[in-house]
Amino acid sequence: MREPHPKRKNYLGIMGWIWGGNYRIERYLYTLHRVTGLGILLFFLVHLCVTTFFRMQQQSWEAAMEILHNPWFKLGEYLVVLAFAYHSLNGLRLIIQELGFGMGKPAPPIYPYRDSLRKSRRWSMALVGTAALIALVFLYDFLVGG
Amino acid sequence: MKNAYLWLAQLVTGILVAVTLGIHMVWMHLDNILSALGIDANEPTSWSSMIQRSRDIVWATLYIALLAFVLYHALYGLRNILFELVQSRGIRRAVTWGILAFGILAFAWGTYVPVILLIK
Incomplete structure (x- = not known):
């Protein structure tokens, strides 16, 4: 294996997306x-091409x-809705915190250490909850045939 | 300093995408709930409904604005991810120019079609 650049010896690459150490929920968000x-x-x-x-x-x-009204494509579209609900609300959290x-x-x-993100964790939870709520509203419309 | 402004632009376009894409998503997917509220989305994926929206300057403007916001927000985000993965200055420059060229082409094509439909 090639020696890592000395300045980047803790660099994890894409693997760091999956496991970066013992991090809190924000790391996985x-x-x-x-x-x-x-x-x-x-x-x-x-979508732009179609x-x-x-x-x-x-x-x-x-x-x-007609092809896109196939149930598998509908499921795929619903996943896009979920991704949008999550990405937009988590993005709002990031903007506010950054x-x-x-x-x-x-x-x-002083021990026990408190990080500043933990103070706003209930806001993170509220955003995840709102995303879940939006997901349910869209699920209802997908199920009744939207 | 330039990067700080590019990043700020990503935050601003993020909010604008959330609003415009939110309208698009609600209109396309919540047609049953909208009709219960008295708003008729007229089977949004049908040809007649699509053409009706295409001939409406408000919808056309919304779509073109959404396209511009999404392209900036998404391609800048992709560039950030790629920059994390490659360190070579040459490759980074190629990534920047490649993404910029792709963004301009996608915006030109994605604007050309609705404009043609709008004036047809």
Whole structure:
């Protein structure tokens, strides 16, 4: 194996997305944020092709839509909805926290240590809960035939 | 400093995508709930409904704006991930130019089609 660059000896690459050490829930929210982001990007590229190349003639549009109304594609579309609900709400959390809001006041590092993210954990939980709620609303419409 | 502004633009486009894509998702997927609320989405994936939206300047503007926001937000995010995985300056430059060229092409094509349908 090649020796890692001395400045990057703790570099984990993609493996770090799966396991970076004994981290808290935010670490896994980060992994899920990346995976959902890449998933939505992949869907978006296919979606852009379908909605532009098959849009000029009624026949080709209806043929394409018939394929996409297959239950497996519906399931795939629902996964995109889930990914969007998660990615947008977690993104909102990231924006709020990265701009420094809701982090609490700095405190001296005395055991048991408190990290600032933990103070806003109930907000993380509320966002995950809201994402689940949105997912259920969309699930209802998918099931009744949306 | 340039990177800070590019990152800030990703935050701003993120919020704009959440709003515009939220409208798109609700309109396309919650048609049953919308009709219960008295809003008729008119079977959103049907040809007639799609053409009706295509000829509406508000929908066309919304779609083109969504396309621009999504392309910036997603391709900048992809560039960040790729930059984490490769260290070579040459490859990073190629990634930047490749992504930029792809984004411009996708935006041009994705704008051309709705504009043609709008004026047809």
